[in-house]
Structure formats: C-alpha cells, structure tokens
Amino acid sequence: MSNHLDQLDELDLQAARERIRELEEQLNWERRLLRAVKDNLKIAVYAKDLEGRKLLTNPVDLDNQGIRDESQVLGKTDFDLFPRHIAEQFWRDDCAVLQQGKSIIDREELLIEKATGRQRWLRTSKLPIRDDSGQVIGLVGFGQDITVEKQLxxxxxxxxxxxxxxxxxxxxxISELAKIPDNIGKLVNSITYIAKQTKMVSINATIEAARLGDLGRGFEVVAEEVGQLSDRSNQAAAQVRAAIAEVETLVSRILEVWKTRSQADERR
Structure with missing residues (x-):
C-alpha cells in the first residue's frame, strides 16, 4: 500500500514538474513575443507601477529620453529622467490613471531631455492595468513622435x-489707390475752371480788339491764342476724366475681388 502511494506521489510530482516546465516555456514564449513586439514598434511603449516607476520600455521610448540602455530607465520615475516641471506634469496625468482609473487618450506632451535640453513633442495615451479583481496595479503608455508635425x-x-x-x-x-481718382478729379475740376476763366478772357479780349479796330489787332492775336489754349485745356480735362472713369472702374473691380476673397478666407 505504501509503495503504491509512493508511486502515486512520484507520478503527481512528475506531472507537476511537467506542468511547471510547460508553464515556463509558455511564459518564456510570451516574454519573447512581448519583447519582439515592443522592440519593433515605431512608437514609444512603456509601463509603470503604482509609484510611477518604469517596469517596461522600448527603443523608441529610450530614444525619446536620449538614453540607450534600458537599465538607466527601469525602476526610475520621471523625476529621475526629466526636468522637474515636466516630470510634475507627467505625474499629474499618471495619477489620473493610477489613482482614478481614468484613461488618457492622445494627450500632446512636450519632452525635454534632462541632459541635453533637446525638445520633442509626443501624442501620448495612458491606460490603467488592472488585476483580476479590477484593481489598478499600474499603467501602460504609448507615445507617437509628432515633433515634425508640430514644427510644420x-x-x-x-x-x-x-x-x-x-x-x-x-x-x-488698394484703399490709397481708391483715393487717387478723387484727388485727380479735383485737380481736373480746377483745370476746367481755369480753362473756363481763360475762355472768358479770350472772349473779352476779342470784344476789346473789335472795339479798338486797328489798334486792337494785338489783342485779337492774344485772344485767339488764349482761346486755343482754353480749348486744348478742356480737351485734356475731358481725356483725363475718361481715364479717371476707367481707373475708378478698375479699382472698384479690385476692391470687389478683394472683398470676396477676404470673406471666403474668413469662412474657412
């Protein structure tokens, strides 16, 4: 009977050892799988315990901190790795996850390396890790480098x-340009007024020349030249007015196009 029990105990022990070996192999496989995944991801991956100490990191996470060897990170908090004002910001977010069980999704964070002062922007998500009873026992974080995006x-x-x-x-x-036709118009009005007055002088000189007869021939020549000057001034004024009208039309079109574009920009 005793030998039989001993045989059973030996079989149970062998079965237990076999089960332990299988579990160890399974655990080793899962560890290799986890390392292969995290080490080849193009984003930062890390995990922290309830005290904010890093339990897991990957090459991208290390590079974000300007560190090559994970032994310099594991077991340390952000206060050991970053300037205090940056670490305090990270810890506030960590507490929301670790103490309140909240998830933080796509939070933009500025990283400043403690040693070099180099800056990087990350888009970070942090999720609680829970045990079988639902208690938070840590957090896992993911960070995507968006430095180039922020620079753009x-x-x-x-x-x-x-x-x-x-x-x-x-x-x-354009506003100053819109004032030019009005200013030129005022000048043309002055020229037109002077031309009218000159015309009156020409007419009066002609009348005076006719009254004086032979003695007034000099007045007649002057009156004719003054009259021609007045006519040419009126013609020039008319041409300038036509040019002003064209400029006013062009300026109005420019202002309308500019107004339409500005309104379109405001709606975007």
Missing part, C-alpha cells in the same frame, strides 16, 4: 501670419 504647424502659422500681413499691406495700398 508652427511654420504654417508663421507663413499664414506673413501672408495676412502682406494682405493687410495690399489692402491698405
């Missing part, structure tokens, strides 16, 4: 500001 946004904003500045300058010039 900044460049686009600066370009848009310069374009707007140029548009304002063009708008001011």
């Amino acid at each position: 946004e900044q460049e686009n904003a600066e370009a848009a500001a310069k374009i707007r500045e140029q548009e304002d300058a063009v708008e001011a010039m």
Whole structure:
C-alpha cells in the first residue's frame, strides 16, 4: 500500500514538474513575443507601477529620453529622467490613471531631455492595468513622435501670419489707390475752371480788339491764342476724366475681388 502511494506521489510530482516546465516555456514564449513586439514598434511603449516607476520600455521610448540602455530607465520615475516641471506634469496625468482609473487618450506632451535640453513633442495615451479583481496595479503608455508635425504647424502659422500681413499691406495700398481718382478729379475740376476763366478772357479780349479796330489787332492775336489754349485745356480735362472713369472702374473691380476673397478666407 505504501509503495503504491509512493508511486502515486512520484507520478503527481512528475506531472507537476511537467506542468511547471510547460508553464515556463509558455511564459518564456510570451516574454519573447512581448519583447519582439515592443522592440519593433515605431512608437514609444512603456509601463509603470503604482509609484510611477518604469517596469517596461522600448527603443523608441529610450530614444525619446536620449538614453540607450534600458537599465538607466527601469525602476526610475520621471523625476529621475526629466526636468522637474515636466516630470510634475507627467505625474499629474499618471495619477489620473493610477489613482482614478481614468484613461488618457492622445494627450500632446512636450519632452525635454534632462541632459541635453533637446525638445520633442509626443501624442501620448495612458491606460490603467488592472488585476483580476479590477484593481489598478499600474499603467501602460504609448507615445507617437509628432515633433515634425508640430514644427510644420508652427511654420504654417508663421507663413499664414506673413501672408495676412502682406494682405493687410495690399489692402491698405488698394484703399490709397481708391483715393487717387478723387484727388485727380479735383485737380481736373480746377483745370476746367481755369480753362473756363481763360475762355472768358479770350472772349473779352476779342470784344476789346473789335472795339479798338486797328489798334486792337494785338489783342485779337492774344485772344485767339488764349482761346486755343482754353480749348486744348478742356480737351485734356475731358481725356483725363475718361481715364479717371476707367481707373475708378478698375479699382472698384479690385476692391470687389478683394472683398470676396477676404470673406471666403474668413469662412474657412
């Protein structure tokens, strides 16, 4: 009976050992799979415990911190790796996940390397890790480098500001251009008035020349020349008015096109 029990115990022990071996193989496979996945992802992957200590990292996460060896990161908090004001911001987000069980999705974060001061922008998501009872026991985070995207946004904003500045300058010039026909028109009115007065002088000189007869022949020549000058002035004034009308039409079209474009830009 005793030998039989011993045989059963030996069989149970062998079965237990076999089961442990299978579990170890399965665990090793899962670890290799996890490492292969995290090490080849093009985004940062990391995990932290309830104290904010890093339990897992990957090459992209290390590169974001300017670190090559994961031994320099594992077991450390963000306060060990980043400037304090940056670490405090990260810890506030971590607490929302670790203490309240909230998920943070697509939060934009600025990373500043403690050693070099190099800056990078990440789009980060942090999710709670729970045990079988639903208690939060840590967090897992993912970060995508969006530094180039942020730089392009900044460049686009600066370009848009310069374009707007140029548009304002063009708008001011168009407004000044719109005043030119009116100013020229006032000048033409003055010329027309002078031409009319000159015409009156010519007429009076002609009358005076006729009254004086032979003595007034000099007046007659002057009156004719003054009359011709008045006529030419009126013709020039008419031509200028026609040109002003064309300019006014062109300016009105430019202002209308500019107004339509500005309204379209505002609606975008």
